[in-house]
Amino acid sequence: MPEFRLYNTLTRRVEPFAPADGHTVRMYTCGPTVYNPAHLGNFRTFLFEDLMRRTLKLAGWGVEQIMNLTDVDDKIIRKAAALGTTISHVTEPFTELFHQDRRYLRIEDAEGYPKATAHIPEMVALVERLIAKNVAYEAEDGSIYFAIDRFPNYGQLSQLDKRELRTGARVAQDEYAKENAQDFALWKAAKDEDEATGAAWDSPWGRGRPGWHLECSAMAMKYLGETFDLHAGGIDLIFPHHEDEIAQSEAATGKTFARCWCHGEFLLTDGAKMAKRVGNVANVVELREQGISGTAYRHFVFNAHYRKQLNLGEDSLEQSRAAVRRIGTFAKRLAEATGGTEALVAAASKAEHAFIDALFDDLNAPEALAALFTFITEANRELDTGGTDVAALDRARAAFRMIDGVLDLVPEQEADAELATWVEERIEARKAARERRDFGAADAVRAELVARGISIEDSAQGTRWKRL
RNA sequence: GGCGCCGUAGCCAAGUGGUAAGGCAGGAGACUGCAAAUCUCUCACCGUCGGUUCGAUUCCGACCGGCGCCUCCA
Numbered sequence: 001m002p003e004f005r006l007y008n009t010l011t012r013r014v015e016p017f018a019p020a021d022g023h024t025v026r027m028y029t030c031g032p033t034v035y036n037p038a039h040l041g042n043f044r045t046f047l048f049e050d051l052m053r054r055t056l057k058l059a060g061w062g063v064e065q066i067m068n069l070t071d072v073d074d075k076i077i078r079k080a081a082a083l084g085t086t087i088s089h090v091t092e093p094f095t096e097l098f099h100q101d102r103r104y105l106r107i108e109d110a111e112g113y114p115k116a117t118a119h120i121p122e123m124v125a126l127v128e129r130l131i132a133k134n135v136a137y138e139a140e141d142g143s144i145y146f147a148i149d150r151f152p153n154y155g156q157l158s159q160l161d162k163r164e165l166r167t168g169a170r171v172a173q174d175e176y177a178k179e180n181a182q183d184f185a186l187w188k189a190a191k192d193e194d195e196a197t198g199a200a201w202d203s204p205w206g207r208g209r210p211g212w213h214l215e216c217s218a219m220a221m222k223y224l225g226e227t228f229d230l231h232a233g234g235i236d237l238i239f240p241h242h243e244d245e246i247a248q249s250e251a252a253t254g255k256t257f258a259r260c261w262c263h264g265e266f267l268l269t270d271g272a273k274m275a276k277r278v279g280n281v282a283n284v285v286e287l288r289e290q291g292i293s294g295t296a297y298r299h300f301v302f303n304a305h306y307r308k309q310l311n312l313g314e315d316s317l318e319q320s321r322a323a324v325r326r327i328g329t330f331a332k333r334l335a336e337a338t339g340g341t342e343a344l345v346a347a348a349s350k351a352e353h354a355f356i357d358a359l360f361d362d363l364n365a366p367e368a369l370a371a372l373f374t375f376i377t378e379a380n381r382e383l384d385t386g387g388t389d390v391a392a393l394d395r396a397r398a399a400f401r402m403i404d405g406v407l408d409l410v411p412e413q414e415a416d417a418e419l420a421t422w423v424e425e426r427i428e429a430r431k432a433a434r435e436r437r438d439f440g441a442a443d444a445v446r447a448e449l450v451a452r453g454i455s456i457e458d459s460a461q462g463t464r465w466k467r468l
Numbered sequence: 469g470g471c472g473c474c475g476u477a478g479c480c481a482a483g484u485g486g487u488a489a490g491g492c493a494g495g496a497g498a499c500u501g502c503a504a505a506u507c508u509c510u511c512a513c514c515g516u517c518g519g520u521u522c523g524a525u526u527c528c529g530a531c532c533g534g535c536g537c538c539u540c541c542a
Contacts, residue, residue, distance in 0.1 A: 012472095030542075038542085045542040073540065158537085159471065184540085212540040234542025235472090241540070265473080266536065275541060303481060303491070309474070309535060310481095319480060319492040326491085329505065358482090366482045370490035377490095380506055439501055446503075457504040464505085 004059045004360045007307060009238060009261040010157060014362045017260055019229045024062035027053070028220040028258065030233035030241070031067040031113065034094040035076040039281040040297070040312065041267035041274035043105055045234045047298060048264040048306040048363070050107040052232065054406045055359045065110040066223045069095055071117050073212055077199050086198035088117070101284035105294040106408045112223055116215040120201045123210045123218040127186045127203075129252040137179065142189035142206045148182055151247045157261060158239035184244050185211035213244035217257070221249065231258035235265050268311040282312070295328075295411045296321040302365040302407060323373075327404075328411040328466070330376045334400055336461060337383055340392030344382040348399035351375035355403050365407075372403050423454055427463050430456075 006017040019025040029049045032038045038046075053063045070076075071091040080087045095115075116123075127144055130136035135150045148154040190200035190207035200207045210218075220228065226249070233242065242261065249257040266273050269280040287297060299320040304310040351371050358367035379396055387393075404410055426445050433441035449456060449465070456465045 032542080033540090042542045048542095070540095075540090236537065236541050239471090239538065244540095264542070266542075268535070271534075273536065273541085277541080299491085300480085305482075307473085308481090311535095313480075315492080316480065322493090323480095323491050326505095333505085364482075366480095366491095367489070370482065373490050377507090381508095384507060434501080437501075443502070455504065457506095458500075459505075 001059065002357055002360050004056075005362055006260060006262060007362050009263050017230075019061055020227070020259065024064050025053075025056045025230060026064045026224040026228040027056075027066070027230035027232065028216070028224055028228060029065060029067045029110070029231075030216060030237055031069050032094075032098050033070040033073055033075065034091040034098060035073075035079050036094060036276070037283045037285065038098055038101060039274060039276070039283050040287070041281070042234075043101065043107075043284065043297070044267040044301050044310065045232075045264045046102065046107055047105060047301045049232050050105075051302065051306070051359075051363055051365060051406070052230075052262070053108060053110075054408075055363060058356070058402075058406055059360065063111070064224065066112045066114065066220065067110040068216055068219050069098070069113055069115045070212065070215065071095070071115045072199050072209055077193055077197050080197035080199070081193050088198065104284055104288065105297055114219045114223065116210065116219070119215065119219050119222065120210065122222050123214050124187075124201075124203050126214065126218045126221075126248065126252055130186065130248060133251060135251045136186055138205055139178065142208060143185055144187040144205060145178055145183040146186050146244070146248055146251075147179060148184075148247060149180055151251045153250065154247050155243065157246055158243050184213060184240060186214050186248065187211060213241055213248060216241070217245050217249040217252075220245075220257075221253075226253045226257075227255050228258055230260050230262065232262040232264070235263040238263055264306045265309045268309055270313065271311060274312070287317075290317075292317050292321060293324065293411050295324045295409045298407070299324050299369075299409055302369055302409075305366055306363055324409055324411050326376065327372070327409050330380065331400070331404070331410045332464070332466075333383060334379070334393075334397055337393055339386075339388035339390055340396055341382045341385060341387035341389055342392060344379060344387065344389075344392045345395045347375055347378035347382065348396045351378075352399050352402060355406075359406065368403075368407070372407065372409075375399065375403070419452075423449065423452075423465050427456065427465065431463065 003016050004018065005014050007014045008017075029046075032042055049065075049067075053065055056063050069091075072087055076087050076090055080090045083090070127136060130146065131138075131144070136144050136146050138144050187203060187205060187208050188194075188211060189205070190209060194200040194209055195207065199209050201209060220231070231242065231245075238261075246257050268274060269278075269282065272278050272280060274281055284294075284297075287294075296317055297320070300312070300316055301310070303320065303323075351374065354371035354374070355368050358364040358371060361367075379400075426449055430442045430445035433439070433445065446456060453467055454465050455467075456463055
């Protein structure tokens with residue numbers, strides 16, 4: 001096994017990575033704010049994290065992944081207030097939808113999905129620690145802020161020390177209560193709207209609610225320890241979210257928070273960042289409606305490196321759909337084959353090595369995909385020769401299983417029994433027509449099948465069919 | 469203004485100091501009753517201009533073009 005390497009935002013370099021205890025990678029990934037459906041851009045990040053966890057397992061480690069669900073924040077409260085309901089009524093259905101969408105994209109279950117609202121005591125405790133360390137202060141209204149001036153390392157992740165914040169723009173809209181315009185809220189004093197929507201809790205500083213950054217620090221430390229291996233998220237979270245997490249966590253514990261930070265780049269749509277406010281979002285629901293499989297979207301995402309912007313263009317998904325179809329056809333062929341050749345073994349072994357080398361080199365999924373497709377071409381060539389070596393075939397199957405265990409790109413088989421029965425019946429009718437050399441009738445049957453979205457192919461083993 | 473990323477074939481997209489993976493689409497051929505699937509062959513001088521070098525798409529600089537962060541936005 002080659003050494004596993006990963007780009008670390010903290011050092012801005014690709015460097016060797018391994019879990020501190022040598023066995024289990026403890027990783028924290030920022031999850032969705034559940035006030036509306038997560039869009040495909042959000043899922044690009046979650047898919048990158050899925051690839052990450054599967055690759056870590058391939059490297060022989062265990063994975064303990066925690067993904068938080070932000071179920072209390074300004075937008076949720078605003079929405080609940082507008083609907084005259086509580087925040088949980090807003091967040092529950094979207095939490096359910098998130099998991100549905102996630103499964104559609106075959107994103108593996110994390111080991112835990114803690115909710116912010118279920119960890120208020122932990123957050124309050126963290127704030128108390130920060131106050132005790134004198135790095136946090138209470139403002140007149142009862143809100144608690146973190147004083148970045150009192151944390152010397154502030155800015156290490158985003159390289160803020162090298163920045164000049166644009167004067168004017170930001171300062172103007174900051175509350176007067178802060179000592180420094182860049183101080184961030186750990187705890188926000190409750191407003192009427194918070195109380196009305198069930199977004200306020202008791203604390204030593206009166207009623208209030210946690211700041212956004214606080215939840216991640218509190219939950220990460222609760223489930224993964226004060227120091228853990230990996231923290232990942234979208235690139236936009238580097239500043240201020242992750243910077244603030246580091247500040248509040250390390251100021252409290254005096255220890256390194258996350259040993260390595262990884263950030264995925266954005267998904268663009270027609271050249272602009274996919275975002276609600278830009279109005280160019282697409283969701284998983286739309287994917288389903290258009291008959292685009294989760295595997296096609298996985299392919300689209302994995303076809304580009306996670307640290308590069310990726311544009312969702314006009315026929316991006318169509319191209320991926322076709323690519324994934326090829327993988328599916330191959331999977332079926334491999335399953336039905338009866339024997340292989342010596343060259344098939346060589347191809348399998350080469351593919352495994354190329355695949356692992358690619359993924360272990362900072363998750364180079366495009367190159368890993370190339371290894372898969374090269375294997376498909378070579379294996380098809382061997383399968384065409386009609387070998388009889390069963391052990392060789394098993395070897396090829398094992399290689400494919402390993403590869404697809406990470407990429408998970410074989411499209412789902414049709415599970416509709418009624419449709420299947422009908423298709424089988426039509427295929428029998430066509431076979432009969434062909435046997436009496438009535439090709440007109442045979443073609444008519446095929447046209448009938450195509451009209452229902454079924455394509456067929458004749459082979460030595462009989463006629464196969466699949467959905468288009 | 470500060471910080472960062474990118475510009476490779478019709479489209480998507482890896483990669484390397486010594487003349488460029490893979491996918492989609494396309495072209496020619498094989499197979500097929502016809503198809504489909506599959507196989508074979510085919511399709512790029514890597515944004516522009518300089519510099520370093522025996523040699524650069526790959527290093528440096530400038531320029532042009534695109535994108536992101538600095539706004540609790542993955």
